[in-house]
Each structure stands twice: as C-alpha cells, then as structure tokens.
Amino acid sequence: MNWLLAMSQTVLFVALAPLLAGWIKCCKCRLQNRKAPSLFQPYRDLLKLTRKQPVVSDQASWIFTISPYIIFSAMVLAASIVPLIAVDLPTSASADVIVLIGFFSFARFFLALAGLDIGTAFGGMGSSREMTISTLAEPAMLMGIFALTMSASTTNLSLAIDFVLDEGLVLRPSFIFALLSLMLVAIAETGRIPVDNPATHLELTMIHEAMILEYSGRHLALIEWASQLKLMLYGVLIANIFFPWGIAERITPGDLGYGLLFIIGKLAFLSILLALSETLFAKMRLFRVQEYLSFAYLLGLLGMLSHIILEGAR
Amino acid sequence: MNIEQLDFYTQAILSLAALVGLTSFLMLGQGRLLRLIFVFAVQGFLLALTTAAAAYSLSNYHLYISAALTLVLKVILIPWMLRRQVLKMNMHRDVEALSNNTAVMLGGASLMLFSYYILHPIVQTSSLVMLNALAVSLSVMLLGMLLMISHRQAVAHVVGFMSIENGLFFAAIVATHGMPMVVELGVAFDVLVAAVLFGIFFLHIRTSIDSLDVDLLNRLSEVDK
Numbered sequence: 001m002n003w004l005l006a007m008s009q010t011v012l013f014v015a016l017a018p019l020l021a022g023w024i025k026c027c028k029c030r031l032q033n034r035k036a037p038s039l040f041q042p043y044r045d046l047l048k049l050t051r052k053q054p055v056v057s058d059q060a061s062w063i064f065t066i067s068p069y070i071i072f073s074a075m076v077l078a079a080s081i082v083p084l085i086a087v088d089l090p091t092s093a094s095a096d097v098i099v100l101i102g103f104f105s106f107a108r109f110f111l112a113l114a115g116l117d118i119g120t121a122f123g124g125m126g127s128s129r130e131m132t133i134s135t136l137a138e139p140a141m142l143m144g145i146f147a148l149t150m151s152a153s154t155t156n157l158s159l160a161i162d163f164v165l166d167e168g169l170v171l172r173p174s175f176i177f178a179l180l181s182l183m184l185v186a187i188a189e190t191g192r193i194p195v196d197n198p199a200t201h202l203e204l205t206m207i208h209e210a211m212i213l214e215y216s217g218r219h220l221a222l223i224e225w226a227s228q229l230k231l232m233l234y235g236v237l238i239a240n241i242f243f244p245w246g247i248a249e250r251i252t253p254g255d256l257g258y259g260l261l262f263i264i265g266k267l268a269f270l271s272i273l274l275a276l277s278e279t280l281f282a283k284m285r286l287f288r289v290q291e292y293l294s295f296a297y298l299l300g301l302l303g304m305l306s307h308i309i310l311e312g313a314r
Numbered sequence: 315m316n317i318e319q320l321d322f323y324t325q326a327i328l329s330l331a332a333l334v335g336l337t338s339f340l341m342l343g344q345g346r347l348l349r350l351i352f353v354f355a356v357q358g359f360l361l362a363l364t365t366a367a368a369a370y371s372l373s374n375y376h377l378y379i380s381a382a383l384t385l386v387l388k389v390i391l392i393p394w395m396l397r398r399q400v401l402k403m404n405m406h407r408d409v410e411a412l413s414n415n416t417a418v419m420l421g422g423a424s425l426m427l428f429s430y431y432i433l434h435p436i437v438q439t440s441s442l443v444m445l446n447a448l449a450v451s452l453s454v455m456l457l458g459m460l461l462m463i464s465h466r467q468a469v470a471h472v473v474g475f476m477s478i479e480n481g482l483f484f485a486a487i488v489a490t491h492g493m494p495m496v497v498e499l500g501v502a503f504d505v506l507v508a509a510v511l512f513g514i515f516f517l518h519i520r521t522s523i524d525s526l527d528v529d530l531l532n533r534l535s536e537v538d539k
Contacts, residue, residue, distance in 0.1 A: 168318075171325035171328075173328055174332075176329060291415070294416055295343075298339060302335065302339070305430070306332040306450075308430065309449045309450065310328045310446045310447060311317040312446060
C-alpha cells in the first residue's frame with residue numbers, strides 16, 4: 001500500500017512539473033505586461049515535440065541518443081525520494097539527500113557529455129560553462145544542507161521534515177542562512193535568470209540551452225521535461241524542508257488531500273517569488289557567477305557556524 | 315539549554331545576531347561606497363532591533379533609550395553624513411577593485427571561528443543564554459578591522475571603524491544587562507563627534523593628495539612615482 005502510494009506520488013510529481021513551469025511563465029508574463037500563454041502550454045509543447053521525428057546528426061555516438069533517457073530517469077528517481085505530499089514513505093526512507101545530489105550530478109554529467117559528443121562549438125562551450133557553475137554550486141548546496149542536517153542530526157529527508165514538524169515554530173539562525181543559500185543555489189542550478197536565461201537562444205549568454213541545441217523531437221521533450229522536474233524538485237525541497245506544515249503525516253485520504261493543496265499553494269507562492277526576482281534582476285556576466293555562488297557558499301558556511309556558535313547547548 | 319526551549323524573544327535576538335554577522339560579511343565584500351554605507355545602516359537597524367528585543371525580554375527599560383539612540387545615530391545620521399560626503403566628493407561612481415576578495419571572505423569566516431574558540435571558555439562559565447552571541451559581536455569587531463585593512467578608500471575605513479563600535483555595543487548588550495546610561499550616552503556622542511571629525515579629515519586628505527585612496531599616503535616623496 002505504502003509502495004503504491006510512493007509510486008503514485010512520484011507519478012504526480014512528474015505530471016505536475018510542466019504545470020509549475022507554465023505557472024512561472026504565466027506569472028512572469030503578467031509582471032512584464034505581456035499576455036500570458038495558457039497554463040497548459042508546456043504540456044502542449046511536450047506533446048508536439050514527442051510527435052515530431054528526432055533528427056540526429058550522423059556524427060553523434062550512442063551517448064547522444066541515450067542521454068535524454070538517462071537524464072530523465074535520473075530526475076524521476078530523484079523525484080521519488082523527495083517527499084511531496086506525505087512523509088514516511090518507503091522510497092524516501094531508502095535514500096538521503098546526498099543521494100539526491102548524486103542523482104543531480106549524474107544527470108548533469110550525461111548532459112555535459114551529450115553537449116560535447118556532437119562536436120559543435122556551442123555544445124562544448126555550454127558543457128564547460130555548466131560544469132564550471134556546478135563545481136561552484138555543489139559545495140554551496142552541500143554546505144546549506146549540512147547546516148540543516150546538523151540541527152536535525154540526520155541526512156534523510158523525511159526524518160528531517162519530521163524533526164522540523166515535531167519541533168514546531170523555532171526561529172533558528174542556521175535555518176535562515178540555509179534557506180537563503182539553498183535558494184541562491186537553486187536559481188543557479190536550474191538555470192534561472194541572474195545566472196542563465198531559460199528563454200533565450202542568444203549564443204553568447206546561454207549555458208543550458210547551448211548543450212541541448214542539437215536535440216530535437218522526443219529527445220528534446222525528455223530533456224525539457226527533466227529540467228522542469230529539476231526546477232520543481234528544488235521548489236519542493238525548499239518548501240517542504242523549511243515550511244513543512246501541511247504535509248501529510250498519516251496516510252489518510254483527508255491528510256493526503258490537504259498535503260496536496262498545501263504543496264500546490266507553497267509552490268505557487270515560491271514561483272511568484274521566482275518570477276518577481278527574474279523580473280527585477282538582470283542576468284549577470286558569466287564571470288560574476290562565481291561571486292554569486294561564493295556568496296551562497298558563505299551563507300551555508302555562516303549557517304553552520306551560527307548553528308555551532310548560537311544554538312549550542314550548555 | 316537548547317534553542318528550542320528558549321522563549322521567542324531570545325530566539326529572535328540570536329537570529330538577529332546572526333544577521334548582524336552577515337551584514338559584516340556583506341560590508342567586507344562591497345566595492346561600491348554608497349552600497350557599503352547602506353549595508354552599514356542596515357547593520358545599525360538590526361542592532362537597534364536587537365536592543366529593543368533585549369529590552370523587552372529582560373524588561374530593562376533604559377535599553378529602549380539606547381535602541382532609539384542607535385536608530386537615530388547609526389541608521390539615519392551617520393549614514394546620511396557619509397553619504398552626503400561621498401556624493402559631494404563625487405566618488406559614488408567609483409568601484410573599488412577588491413583584490414583577492416574570496417581570500418578576504420574566507421579569512422573573515424576563520425576570524426569568526428577564532429572568536430568562537432577564544433570566547434568558548436568564557437561563555438561556558440555563565441548561564442546567560444544571550445552570551446552565545448558574544449562570539450558574533452567579537453567577530454563583528456574583527457571583521458570591521460579586516461574591512462579597514464582590505465579596503466583602500468578612507469570612507470570605507472570610517473565605516474569599518476563604526477562597525478567596530480557596533481560590535482562593542484552589541485557585546486555590551488549581550489554580556490551585561492545594558493551598561494549604565496552615562497556610559498552609553500558618552501559613547502554615542504563620541505561616535506557622533508568621530509563622524510564629524512572624519513569629515514574634516516576627508517577634506518584635508520583630499521586637499522593634500524587629491525584623492526581619498528589611503529594607499530597613496532604610503533609614498534613619502536613625490537619623486538618615486
């Protein structure tokens with residue numbers, strides 16, 4: 001029964017990811033005085049792409065064709081270990097947050113390989129930029145996570161959420177820093193505006209788009225879906241770890257319904273924040289990204305320090 | 315006693331203390347003078363909030379007066395004076411290129427660790443929970459000194475000096491239940507007088523070496539340029 005529930009939660013996760021992307025696009029359009037596309041536009045795009053025939057260069061090796069499937073399945077597996085509407089599910093008990101980061105870097109590794117594989121200038125440039133950013137973002141994310149896990153004394157996500165729920169409303173300095181650092185890292189890792197612009201195909205500035213320039217058809221659909229999933233994963237992580245109230249602790253239909261409603265509300269709010277920041281800030285120069293990410297790292301480090309200094313037991 | 319057993323005001327004070335530490339780090343990495351002054355004002359504001367929260371939770375009413383003094387002096391008056399001087403000397407467009415910024419930041423983090431290590435035995439002797447923030451206040455002082463070392467503009471040095479004073483004030487709040495009013499008033503006016511004097515110094519430095527870049531003072535003669 002629990003396994004069935006975990007599976008259906010993962011399916012729900014995967015199914016809701018394009019809706020979140022559509023909602024963010026909708027908020028951004030409203031904020032920028034443009035007419036918004038329908039909320040379900042990402043689904044239509046994905047459907048259209050799957051119907052089209054993928055065109056693969058004759059220079060491409062097997063890595064190029066297999067990468068979209070690997071990336072997508074890594075993201076689905078990552079989605080299965082993040083509690084969405086209920087804690088204490090068997091899938092989230094089996095793996096912790098380090099494994100989650102491992103899934104992310106596994107997917108990124110194959111994405112970078114696929115960008116290099118075809119041999120175009122843009123692919124190689126995008127891969128090198130992506131790896132540069134991720135080498136800086138990963139330590140920052142781990143620092144933020146460590147600040148969190150030192151309080152909860154576990155790296156398991158559902159146990160950490162249980163800890164926060166049990167404790168009630170406590171103002172922890174380390175959580176403030178961890179939240180800020182995770183938000184900065186999430187923006188960098190999902191390629192949103194101060195770091196990368198998801199809506200542009202301008203050659204000089206693109207990072208994520210440069211790697212997937214050669215993809216078409218269902219391959220492109222899978223990669224797009226995977227990146228929407230990644231965005232949603234980060235959103236759910238932030239929403240459920242720091243503000244877990246409303247998540248279902250017992251497996252009853254009523255609790256699960258509330259859990260779903262709450263997580264949709266939290267994600268909608270977070271995406272409004274994201275759309276606001278994307279509207280207010282301009283994209284940074286590429287060489288300033290390391291300053292941005294070292295600030296995120298510093299926040300994570302300060303989170304750990306303030307856990308030790310300020311929250312120490314006597 | 316762990317943080318979850320404390321009352322909400324003490325938790326808020328500890329969180330604000332962490333944010334005061336964060337503003338010190340922000341100042342350290344700031345190359346633009348106007349933004350530096352703004353962050354300094356934010357630090358003053360957080361300090362005033364901390365003082366007010368401490369006044370409420372200790373029900374020590376004369377701390378309200380020092381909170382108000384902090385608000386007036388360090389959030390409004392001194393930042394306004396510094397800002398006016400920067401605008402008058404037309405330095406608000408200069409961006410100071412900070413050499414090895416990352417190293418300075420990491421040095422700042424290790425200073426924070428160092429102050430924790432130094433103060434750990436002292437903090438253990440007392441049961442006052444707010445004393446945990448003493449390490450943060452010491453690191454605010456040390457970070458102010460680091461700011462003075464790592465920046466070259468005289469205005470940045472003044473901001474560093476003022477933030478050292480912020481650290482001292484913060485230490486006084488968390489370690490004691492507020493100093494006597496006479497001392498606090500004296501310190502507050504000293505700071506004000508210092509700010510005025512620094513303005514005059516700016517003027518003199520500027521007329522003699524035609525810049526506020528303090529590194530130029532290292533050259534003694536005009537020959538070896």
